[in-house]
Amino acid sequence: MKRWLAALALGLSLVGVAQAAIDTYEFANEAERERFRELTLELRCPKCQNQDIADSNAPIAADLRKEIFRMLGEGKSNEQIVDFMVDRYGEFVRYKPAVTARTWLLWFGPAAALGTGFLVMVVIGVRRRKTVAGPDTTLSGDEQARLDALLSAEQNPNSVPADKLSQ
Amino acid sequence: MKRALLLLPLAVFLVGAVFLYRGLFLDPSELPSALIGKPVPEFSLPAVEGHKTLTRADLLGKPALLNVWATWCISCRVEHPVLNKLAQQGVRVYGVNYKDENAAALKWLKEFHNPYQLNINDAEGSLGLNLGVYGAPETFLIDSKGIIRHKFVGVIDEVVWREQLAGLYQALVDEAAQ
Incomplete structure (x- = not known):
């Protein structure tokens, strides 16, 4: 019982922490609220680097949320707002970096690695199947001669002892 | 050829490592x-001291350090004596008092000495935002034409100055003298 009470108290005390990053903004409409949510989730807090600015309690994140709210009110597009942030804080603030020559590896690297791995597997598989299905059946002149000798030996078992064939 | 191919995973691993x-x-x-x-x-912001309004034009003419500071910033207190020393040596230091109470800033400057040639009162943090400031102290190296040439985040101490910034600052001074 005591343990449950402690857990409850701890839980309740964390509620305040979880809600600390919620500011009260009055949005003109639901679409704007949705865009605000989207943008703050997509932009990274420069100070606390593994949080987006929606999630962060850092003063700078609050400032940036305020700035996004202001720009939404001014009717700026999402792109303009993201550009505004990138101009000041660098490409770093985007959780979804733009596709440029510098970010190709980031965007397509994992897919390329997966593709390469798949390709290697296919190649190995095909090769293995080839060895199982069709071993080399052509004989050199020497082998052909031995085979002939063996076959003839089988037909007249007494003419050549088998152990002499193995050389 | 086949042998070499066997080394490929090792090579990939080494590059990753x-x-x-x-x-x-x-x-x-x-x-x-x-x-x-x-x-x-x-x-276009007021000065910390006096009633002058400062603009970008006030920063032009000579290379300088543009130091973002605040009285609530604990590490700024560590940095302050170093800035004092630099100012004494003739380095131009401009201040941006970032999101601060002006009265507290004035008290600080009186108590700890004022190394700043001019000090911008950025109470709202608007200049800080446009500078991409995300904490204090941050210091920008600007040339005589007001172009930002370098940014240092954190406390400038003697070692940082000697090893990282002094050379850059001197280069800007030389550039301006040409």
């Missing part, structure tokens, strides 16, 4: 400034 090893010594809190090579943003 080198990158990861380097990653151990990178400081992720150090962000390259997006503003390097760009002019200091336009602003």
Whole structure:
């Protein structure tokens, strides 16, 4: 019982922490609220680097949320707002970096690695199947001669002892 | 050929290991400034001392340090004596008093000595935002034309100055003298 009470108290005390990053903004409409949510989730807090600015309690994140709210009110597009942030804080603030020559590896690297791995597997598989299905059946002149000798030996078992064939 | 192919996974692993090893010594809190090579943003803000309004034009003419500071910033207190010393040596230091109470700022300057040639009162943090400031102290190296040439995040101490900034500052001074 005591343990449950402690857990409850701890839980309740964390509620305040979880809600600390919620500011009260009055949005003109639901679409704007949705865009605000989207943008703050997509932009990274420069100070606390593994949080987006929606999630962060850092003063700078609050400032940036305020700035996004202001720009939404001014009717700026999402792109303009993201550009505004990138101009000041660098490409770093985007959780979804733009596709440029510098970010190709980031965007397509994992897919390329997966593709390469798949390709290697296919190649190995095909090769293995080839060895199982069709071993080399052509004989050199020497082998052909031995085979002939063996076959003839089988037909007249007494003419050549088998152990002499193995050389 | 086949032999060489067998070494491929090892090669891939080694390349990966080198990158990861380097990653151990990178400081992720150090962000390259997006503003390097760009002019200091336009602003029109009151001075900390007196009633003058300061603009970008006031920063032009000579290379300088543009130091973002605040009285609530604990590490700024550590940095302050170093700035005093630099100012004494003739380095131009401009201040941006970032999101601060002006009265507290005045008291600070009186108590700890004032190294700043001029001090911009950025109470709302608007200039700070345009400068891409995300904490204090941050220091920008600006040239005589007001272009940001370098940014240093964190406390400037004697070692940082000697090893990182002094050379850059001197280069800007030389450039301006030409």
